[in-house]
Amino acid sequence: MKKRVLPSSLKKLGYKDFDLSFKRHPVTGKLLIKKDDEAVKQAVKNVVLTNRYERPFHPEFGGDIRASLFENFTSFSQAELSEKIGRSIENYESRVQLVADAVYGPVTVQEYPDQNGMAVTIRFRNVATLNEVTLDINLNKVR
Amino acid sequence: MAANTDLIVTGLDFDTIRLNLRTYIASKPEFTDYDFNDSALGTLLDLLAYNTYYQAFYANMAANEGFLDTAQLYDSVVSKAKALGYTPTSARGASANVQLIFTSSIANNTFRSIRVAKDTRFTSTVNGVSYTFVTPQTYTITANSTGGFADFIKITEGIPLTHRFVYNRNSNTSFVLPNDNVDTSSITVTVTASGNTQTYILGDNILTTNSSSQVYFIDADKEQRYKVYFGDGVIGKQPATASIVAVSYRVCNGNAPNGANSYTLVGSTIDGQSGITIVPIGRASGGAEIESIESVRFNAPLSYETQNRCVTIADYERILLRENPDVQAVSVWGGEDNVPPIYGKVFISAKPKTGTLFSTTRKNDIRNSITRYNVQSIDVEVVDPTYLYIIPEIDVRYNPTQTSRTPGELADAVATKVIQFEAANLSRFGQKFRYSRFLDFLDSADDAIVSTNATIRLRKTFIPSLLNINSYTLKFNHTLQRLGTKELIGGVSQHPGYGSITSSQFVYSDFNSFFDDNGFGTLRIYYPSGTGRLGRVYTNYSAGTIDYETGTVTISDFVPTSFVGEEMSIVAAPINPNIMPLRNQILLMSQSVVNVIDDNTNRTVATASNIETIGQTATLLTPTGRLYNF
Numbered sequence: 001m002k003k004r005v006l007p008s009s010l011k012k013l014g015y016k017d018f019d020l021s022f023k024r025h026p027v028t029g030k031l032l033i034k035k036d037d038e039a040v041k042q043a044v045k046n047v048v049l050t051n052r053y054e055r056p057f058h059p060e061f062g063g064d065i066r067a068s069l070f071e072n073f074t075s076f077s078q079a080e081l082s083e084k085i086g087r088s089i090e091n092y093e094s095r096v097q098l099v100a101d102a103v104y105g106p107v108t109v110q111e112y113p114d115q116n117g118m119a120v121t122i123r124f125r126n127v128a129t130l131n132e133v134t135l136d137i138n139l140n141k142v143r
Numbered sequence: 144m145a146a147n148t149d150l151i152v153t154g155l156d157f158d159t160i161r162l163n164l165r166t167y168i169a170s171k172p173e174f175t176d177y178d179f180n181d182s183a184l185g186t187l188l189d190l191l192a193y194n195t196y197y198q199a200f201y202a203n204m205a206a207n208e209g210f211l212d213t214a215q216l217y218d219s220v221v222s223k224a225k226a227l228g229y230t231p232t233s234a235r236g237a238s239a240n241v242q243l244i245f246t247s248s249i250a251n252n253t254f255r256s257i258r259v260a261k262d263t264r265f266t267s268t269v270n271g272v273s274y275t276f277v278t279p280q281t282y283t284i285t286a287n288s289t290g291g292f293a294d295f296i297k298i299t300e301g302i303p304l305t306h307r308f309v310y311n312r313n314s315n316t317s318f319v320l321p322n323d324n325v326d327t328s329s330i331t332v333t334v335t336a337s338g339n340t341q342t343y344i345l346g347d348n349i350l351t352t353n354s355s356s357q358v359y360f361i362d363a364d365k366e367q368r369y370k371v372y373f374g375d376g377v378i379g380k381q382p383a384t385a386s387i388v389a390v391s392y393r394v395c396n397g398n399a400p401n402g403a404n405s406y407t408l409v410g411s412t413i414d415g416q417s418g419i420t421i422v423p424i425g426r427a428s429g430g431a432e433i434e435s436i437e438s439v440r441f442n443a444p445l446s447y448e449t450q451n452r453c454v455t456i457a458d459y460e461r462i463l464l465r466e467n468p469d470v471q472a473v474s475v476w477g478g479e480d481n482v483p484p485i486y487g488k489v490f491i492s493a494k495p496k497t498g499t500l501f502s503t504t505r506k507n508d509i510r511n512s513i514t515r516y517n518v519q520s521i522d523v524e525v526v527d528p529t530y531l532y533i534i535p536e537i538d539v540r541y542n543p544t545q546t547s548r549t550p551g552e553l554a555d556a557v558a559t560k561v562i563q564f565e566a567a568n569l570s571r572f573g574q575k576f577r578y579s580r581f582l583d584f585l586d587s588a589d590d591a592i593v594s595t596n597a598t599i600r601l602r603k604t605f606i607p608s609l610l611n612i613n614s615y616t617l618k619f620n621h622t623l624q625r626l627g628t629k630e631l632i633g634g635v636s637q638h639p640g641y642g643s644i645t646s647s648q649f650v651y652s653d654f655n656s657f658f659d660d661n662g663f664g665t666l667r668i669y670y671p672s673g674t675g676r677l678g679r680v681y682t683n684y685s686a687g688t689i690d691y692e693t694g695t696v697t698i699s700d701f702v703p704t705s706f707v708g709e710e711m712s713i714v715a716a717p718i719n720p721n722i723m724p725l726r727n728q729i730l731l732m733s734q735s736v737v738n739v740i741d742d743n744t745n746r747t748v749a750t751a752s753n754i755e756t757i758g759q760t761a762t763l764l765t766p767t768g769r770l771y772n773f
Contacts, residue, residue, distance in 0.1 A: 016173070020183045039182070047181035056193040057157040061180060092181050 015039040015095070015128070020046070037126050037133050040095050044122060044135055047092045048085055063088040065120070069141055073111045073118075082107045085120060096124040099132060116141040155199055161192035211440055220436050221363040224443035231363050231439045232468050233327040236301035236395030237430030239276070239423060240504050241265075241406055243284065244293040247418025250286030257284045257292050257414045262303045264409035265421070267400065274400040275409075276300050276427075277393070279329065292416075297504075300400040300430060301326050301393025310334070310373070310386040317372035319364050322394045324433065327369055329393040332359045334373075336386040343373070343380075348451075352378050367433055395430065398469070401497055403427040425502045428495070431468030453516045459489060466512040469505075471496040474528070474572035476726050489521055492528045492727030494572065500527050531619065532602035532733045532758050533569075533576055533722055534714065535561070537585060539595050540742040546591035550739045550749035556588040557737045558751040565756045569730040576722035576730055593742050599720040600643075602733065603696070604710040607649075612702045614687075619694030620725045621717040626662040641667075641679075643716035644689065644696065649706035652682045658698075658713060664689050666698060731758025 017039040019032035034042050050062030063085050071077055086098055086107045098106035101123065110119045117140035125132050151163040165178075165188055179185050207213040211223040221231055245257060259282040266273050276298040284294040308318045320330075332343040334357075346358030358379045364370040371390050374380055382388065404426045411417050434442075442465055449458040459475040470493045478488035493509055495501055501509065506525040513523055539557050548556065564584050568574055582595045603617040624643040644666065646658035654670035659679070661667060666687035669679040687698040696713055703711075724730050735756060739749040753759070 015182075017183045020186075034183075042183060043179055043181040043185075046183065046186065050181070055189055056196075058180075058189075093179065095179065 017042060036129055037131050040093070040126050041133055041135050044089055044093055044096060044124065045137060047088055048120065048122070048137060061092060065139065069116075069118070069139060073113050078109050078111060081109045081118075081120075085109070085122065089122065089124070095127055096133075097127055098122070098124050155196075155203075157192055157196045160195045160199070161188055164188050164191055164195075211443065214440075215436075217367060217436055218365050220439050224439050225362065227443045227447040229439070229443040229446045230361060231434040232431075232465060233369060234324040234395050234397045234433045235328060235429060235431045235468055236299045236326045236393055237398070237400040237403065237427040238297055238299045238504075238508075239403060239406075239427035240295055240297055240425060242293060242295050242422040242424060243413070244420040244422065245284070245291070245413075245416050245418060246420055248292045248416045250290040250292070255286050257416055258282075259284060259296060259413055263413060265298055265406040266409060267300075267403035267406045267427070269400050269403045269427075272399065274300050274396055274403065275302050276400075276403070276406060277303055279393075295424065298406070299326075299329070299393065299395075300403070300427065301329060301395035303329075303391065303393050305389055305391040308388045308390070310382045310384065310388050312381060312384045317362075317370045318388060318390060319368050319370045320390065320392060321368070323367060324394050324397060325369050326393045326395045327361055329391075330361065330371065331391045332371060333389045333391075334382045334386050335389070336383045346374070346379055349378050354378075355380050397432040398430045398497070401426070401428055401430045401469075425504065428497075428502060428505050429467075429469050429508070431496075434468065451516060452518075453489075453513060453521075454518060458516075459491065459513065462516050463491065463493065463509065463513055467493070467509055469496055470494070470509070472572050474727050480726070487520060487522060489517075489523050490726070491523060491525045492572070493525065494528050494729065499530070501525075526727055528572070528727045528729050529618075530604075530731055530758070531722070531724065531728050532604070532731055534600040534602055534734045535581070535732065535736075536598045536600075537561070537595065537735065537737045538597070538740055539585065539588075539737060540593050540740045541589065541591045542593055542742050543591070546589050548589060548591070550741070551751075553589055553591070554737050554739045554749040554751035557585055557592075557739070558735070558754040560585050560588045561732065561735050561737070561754055562756050565732045565758070569732065570757050572727070572729060573724065574730060575724065578720040597720075598716075599722070600714050600716050601694075601722070602712050602714045604712050606710050607701060607703055607706065609703065609705065612700050614700060615698040617696045617698075617713055619696065619715055619717070620728065621694045621722060622719065623689065623691045623694050624716040624718055625691050642689070642691075645714045647707055647712040649703040649711060651703050653704070654680075654682060656682065656703075658686065660689050664691065666696065732756040733758035735759070 014036055017034050019034050020042060021032065023032050024030065025032055048063035048065060051066050052062050052064045053059040055061040065081060065085060068077065068081055082105065089096065089098060100106045106123050108121045110121070112118060117138065120137040120139070122135045122137070123132065124135070150167045154160040154163050168184065168188065208216060208219040211220065214220045214223060224231065243259065248257065259278055261278055261281045263278045265276040267276055268274070278296060279299045282294065282296045284292050286292055304322065306318070306320065309315065330345070333340050334343055341357055343357045343359045346352050346356065346360050352358055352374065354377055356374065356379050359371050359373055360379070362370050362372065373382055404423045406421045406423060408419055408421065413419060442461065445461045446465060449461050453459045453462055456475045456477070460473050463473045464470055472494045474492045476490050478485035478490065481488070481490060491509070491513070493501060510523050510525045517523060537557065539553070541553060546553065564581060568580070569576060578597070578599065582597060585595045586592050601619050601621065603619060605615050605617060607613065607615065626642055642660040642662035644658055644660040648655055648657060650656065651668055656668050656670045659667055659669060665685055666689055667681050668683035668686045669681045672678045672680045686701065687696065689696050694715070694717070696715070722730060733756060735752070735754040737751040737754070738747050740746065741748050
């Protein structure tokens with residue numbers, strides 16, 4: 001397995017990021033905060049849902065799966081999508097290790113052609129907390 | 144206090160800006176996910192960095208546009224030039240002279256003249272495109288002694304238009320002409336107030352303008368448009384509110400109609416007269432595009448330095464280029480530097496952008512364009528540039544083991560270098576031919592070249608009359624070799640009895656003849672009989688003289704029966720291979736020959752000739768079709 005060089009902040013336990021929903025804390029009125037596994041989950045979701053050429057000056061960044069919504073669903077596209085998502089997480093999120101169980105690989109893509117959508121399940125381990133985390137992302141065409 | 148709390152603002156590229164922002168965030172305890180591109184904080188950093196980069200780029204570009212040296216937009220360059228009192232030259236319509244002959248009109252006691260109204264239209268087709276030419280003024284053609292009507296008029300390319308504006312002293316004082324390619328030299332302005340129409344003239348000198356001067360001014364506006372405005376009542380008369388301002392001008396097609404030489408009248412009559420023959424006197428010339436950004440950038444500061452008057456040579460050059468957009472280069476020299484010296488005169492030689500010489504009419508226009516800036520006592524004369532041809536015969540020795548090129552390819556590579564050298568270092572006024580630089584440049588054609596040698600000869604051309612006995616003086620302006628190369632004659636190495644002069648072929652006394660010289664200042668005519676140089680049969684032992692010191696060849700009382708080509712050539716060898724042009728001389732290369740010699744075998748393995756240098760391919764014609772004459 002590829003050995004990872006982790007940024008200095010990885011050595012500290014605990015991650016702290018703000019919530020991309022930009023909601024206020026009901027009591028303190030401050031911006032909501034996401035910590036540890038939740039922060040990492042948000043980051044993984046962020047990288048998967050970012051399309052290529054979306055980030056200024058970094059066209060290579062992102063999982064590029066939104067673009068796949070408009071492709072035909074086939075068994076090939078399913079495998080290709082899993083591969084693409086796994087690769088983007090390995091490349092751009094150094095805080096996680098993808099994990100596979102006995103039945104499924106680390107990334108499974110379930111397509112729902114009748115609903116024009118797909119469900120993506122990503123299983124990974126937070127390398128700082130060593131917790132195994134499952135992230136489900138549902139994508140649907142809205143028009 | 145934490146380290147790195149200061150935000151570093153020196154980055155200009157996206158990645159550096161982002162890194163600086165990241166370093167700043169790293170010093171804050173609130174968030175720890177700054178290291179990761181996909182975190183929400185990372186996304187925010189991207190956004191901030193992008194915004195900062197965008198602003199930095201915008202500030203950089205805005206600052207660039209603020210200076211004449213760096214501005215990229217036409218409007219910015221024009222705006223900066225305006226501060227220097229410089230108005231970019233507009234597009235100019237091509238002009239031509241034509242003779243109108245009214246073949247059916249006979250004068251009588253009451254019918255003595257024909258009026259050719261301003262804006263009488265003609266059409267001409269150049270490269271398959273039809274252009275409109277008009278008379279820029281009204282001409283009156285009076286009957287000649289035989290009762291016929293014929294005269295020369297000038298016509299200019301462009302479509303005449305008139306725009307009317309209502310002047311208001313408070314809100315509407317300047318008028319933008321809403322067309323591209325306005326020929327500002329054609330603008331006429333009238334102001335009508337209370338039924339009284341007055342013509343205003345272009346105000347180009349505020350020193351002579353007072354509160355009652357009926358002048359208008361022209362300024363460059365946005366998007367290559369021009370605007371017309373009036374004085375404020377102190378400098379120039381201010382029209383009354385509600386005056387009707389009529390601006391007439393032509394919209395032209397720049398340099399595209401240059402070269403037109405056939406015209407058709409639009410309609411069939413002029414002043415009620417039909418049967419009109421139009422005889423072009425030379426091709427249309429003088430059409431030019433609107434001044435380019437680089438030209439404005441170059442000319443504006445220099446124009447400011449000249450202060451709109453011609454005193455120094457640089458003043459003349461600058462104003463000539465500004466006033467005549469079809470001039471590519473000029474050379475100016477005082478009469479005291481002329482040969483012979485003519486005091487109180489300034490000589491101007493101008494090279495056109497297209498063709499090699501200007502027509503006589505155009506030269507007069509160029510002269511007129513400068514006279515109003517000129518010091519009163521100085522007379523201006525426009526002379527043609529003269530072309531001195533350099534004929535290089537180049538021997539290139541090369542090592543065939545060091546190149547993959549064939550000898551023919553190597554010869555072509557050297558020939559290309561000759562063309563490049565001429566384009567970059569010759570063909571303009573004042574550009575000198577440096578022998579060693581030339582050889583050095585040729586050496587760079589291929590690493591396999593071990594040495595290069597070139598024999599330099601000079602050529603002057605002239606067109607002799609086939610009808611009249613004339614004398615012709617050709618000025619090489621370089622010291623010429625007196626004697627030819629020594630040859631083995633009768634087993635003895637000696638000078639062959641003639642100098643370095645040769646010529647193109649002509650028929651003289653029924654023989655295909657050539658010029659040579661005796662090495663002692665006398666020009667001779669011979670025809671070859673038999674082989675070798677000893678077989679020269681002389682038909683004229685004193686055909687002219689040569690001053691080797693000044694390089695002046697005079698051909699006396701010469702009239703050939705015919706000659707080969709469009710012009711005759713005299714070729715001479717200079718003592719010094721470095722050739723310096725004088726005054727209105729322009730150096731070109733022609734008849735270049737490249738010999739490729741295998742350095743191991745000493746054999747010539749390839750030769751390139753007919754190398755397409757400017758001097759080889761340019762047809763020395765004026766816009767009028769007149770052949771260039773020495």
